[in-house]
Amino acid sequence: MLAVHFGAGNIGRGFIGSLLYQANYHTIFVDVNDEVIQKLNEKQQYNVRLAAETSKTLTVKNVSGINSISNPNKVIQAIVEADIVTTAVGPNILPVISELVAEGLRERLKSSKKPLNIIACENMIGGSSLLKEKVMEHVTKEEFITFDTMFGFPNAAVDRIVPNQSHHDLLEVSVEPYYEWVVEETAIKGEKPSIEGITYVSDLTPYIERKLFTVNTGHTVPAYVGRYLGYTTINDAMNDKTVQEIIRGALTESGEALIQAYQFDREKHQAYVDKIIERFMNPYISDEVTRVGRGPIRKLGPQDRLIRPATMYMDVTGKAPRYLAKTIAAVLEYHNETDEEAVKLQQMITNKGYEKTVQLVSELDVDHRLIPVVMKQLEEMKALTG
Ligand SMILES: NC(=O)c1ccc[n+]([C@@H]2O[C@H](COP(=O)([O-])OP(=O)(O)OC[C@H]3O[C@@H](n4cnc5c(N)ncnc54)[C@H](O)[C@@H]3O)[C@@H](O)[C@H]2O)c1
Ligand SMILES: O=P(O)(O)OC[C@@H](O)[C@@H](O)[C@H](O)[C@H](O)CO
Numbered sequence: 001m002l003a004v005h006f007g008a009g010n011i012g013r014g015f016i017g018s019l020l021y022q023a024n025y026h027t028i029f030v031d032v033n034d035e036v037i038q039k040l041n042e043k044q045q046y047n048v049r050l051a052a053e054t055s056k057t058l059t060v061k062n063v064s065g066i067n068s069i070s071n072p073n074k075v076i077q078a079i080v081e082a083d084i085v086t087t088a089v090g091p092n093i094l095p096v097i098s099e100l101v102a103e104g105l106r107e108r109l110k111s112s113k114k115p116l117n118i119i120a121c122e123n124m125i126g127g128s129s130l131l132k133e134k135v136m137e138h139v140t141k142e143e144f145i146t147f148d149t150m151f152g153f154p155n156a157a158v159d160r161i162v163p164n165q166s167h168h169d170l171l172e173v174s175v176e177p178y179y180e181w182v183v184e185e186t187a188i189k190g191e192k193p194s195i196e197g198i199t200y201v202s203d204l205t206p207y208i209e210r211k212l213f214t215v216n217t218g219h220t221v222p223a224y225v226g227r228y229l230g231y232t233t234i235n236d237a238m239n240d241k242t243v244q245e246i247i248r249g250a251l252t253e254s255g256e257a258l259i260q261a262y263q264f265d266r267e268k269h270q271a272y273v274d275k276i277i278e279r280f281m282n283p284y285i286s287d288e289v290t291r292v293g294r295g296p297i298r299k300l301g302p303q304d305r306l307i308r309p310a311t312m313y314m315d316v317t318g319k320a321p322r323y324l325a326k327t328i329a330a331v332l333e334y335h336n337e338t339d340e341e342a343v344k345l346q347q348m349i350t351n352k353g354y355e356k357t358v359q360l361v362s363e364l365d366v367d368h369r370l371i372p373v374v375m376k377q378l379e380e381m382k383a384l385t386g
Pocket of ligand 1: 006007008009010011012030031032033068088089090091093096097121122123158159160161162163
């Protein structure tokens with residue numbers, strides 16, 4: 001069995017790659033990082049270490065790599081032979097890989113009648129649907145129906161904290177023990193991939209929203225409020241009383257929105273929140289606030305982890321989401337010269353001001369009630385820290 005996985009980064013190697021190996025796949029990683037690709041081909045294996053009190057190590061074998069810049073034809077051939085295609089490249093890169101995926105699928109149709117599923121494992125709503133939309137932009141009208149019939153793009157939710165790595169061995173990855181991979185069964189074409197660790201569901205929406213608006217919403221608090229307060233790691237930020245108050249408050253607000261939208265059981269949802277806070281405090285993982293805070297413009301997007309739960313909360317309760325607004329205010333104060341989106345956000349703020357910037361990036365109506373709530377929290381935050 002052959003898996004082609006785009007993105008040999010943290011979650012690619014540390015999560016998807018390890019489950020594929022355990023399900024007896026040979027995984028070809030496709031990446032633009034030549035150093036990682038060369039090492040994968042040289043070693044053909046790597047270690048995944050569980051960051052816990054009793055650390056266990058899994059050696060992931062049967063792996064190789066292709067550099068998609070220097071060897072696009074090899075990627076196309078790999079897609080021809082694949083039994084599954086997965087991605088973990090980041091939401092902004094899905095459009096970038098779409099043409100190559102389309103070429104691979106087109107080539108496959110010349111010699112195979114076997115359906116194929118392409119699963120985007122990204123932190124976003126509708127990741128595989130977006131990839132499908134972008135792939136279809138490279139397909140002719142005549143090809144469209146065949147592509148649509150033969151190739152499934154089931155959406156997915158993936159959860160495992162995999163920080164940036166700094167091991168002597170370039171391929172080694174430390175990961176938290178917890179994981180969850182939920183896939184939309186109804187969009188599968190042909191046989192359902194048998195991979196232990198995947199939970200198939202008929203409607204992914206409650207799962208992806210629960211994950212994104214709890215794990216990722218929660219994560220923004222130690223990242224942005226933590227950075228504002230001068231912390232560099234998530235663990236250190238999580239030990240701060242202000243961060244603890246804001247994370248509990250923000251997750252109560254997003255929780256209320258989710259509970260009312262999907263009729264989640266309150267007690268079970270609270271247990272889910274408590275478990276997540278515990279995961280953020282895992283002393284065996286060191287995660288940087290700049291990794292978790294990367295891409296602040298994406299994170300202020302209309303469907304993403306802050307704006308969407310904040311507007312859902314306002315819609316269901318009629319109240320102002322104080323803690324989510326505080327966190328959005330902290331995003332507006334996020335400075336990081338090495339993060340392109342952070343630089344762009346600050347340039348927008350300099351040119352257009354806070355209010356216009358938040359309105360533009362969140363795509364909220366100019367008179368949306370959330371905007372003054374965020375501005376009020378921003379003022380309070382600045383007054384507190386002088
Ligand atoms: N790290 C986590 O804790 C975690 C958990 C769940 C989901 N995710 C999601 O997984 C995705 C990847 O995150 P990550 O943390 O692994 O990031 P990462 O930066 O470690 O990995 C991304 C990889 O994609 C590669 N890449 C970039 N452009 C490419 C291209 N054109 N073709 C092929 N590969 C390309 C990069 O070189 C890199 O190796 C994101 O959507 C993220 O939100 C991450
Ligand atoms: O990957 P991002 O940039 O969307 O979000 C940063 C973190 O919140 C994220 O990577 C989490 O660690 C992960 O989603 C946990 O499952």
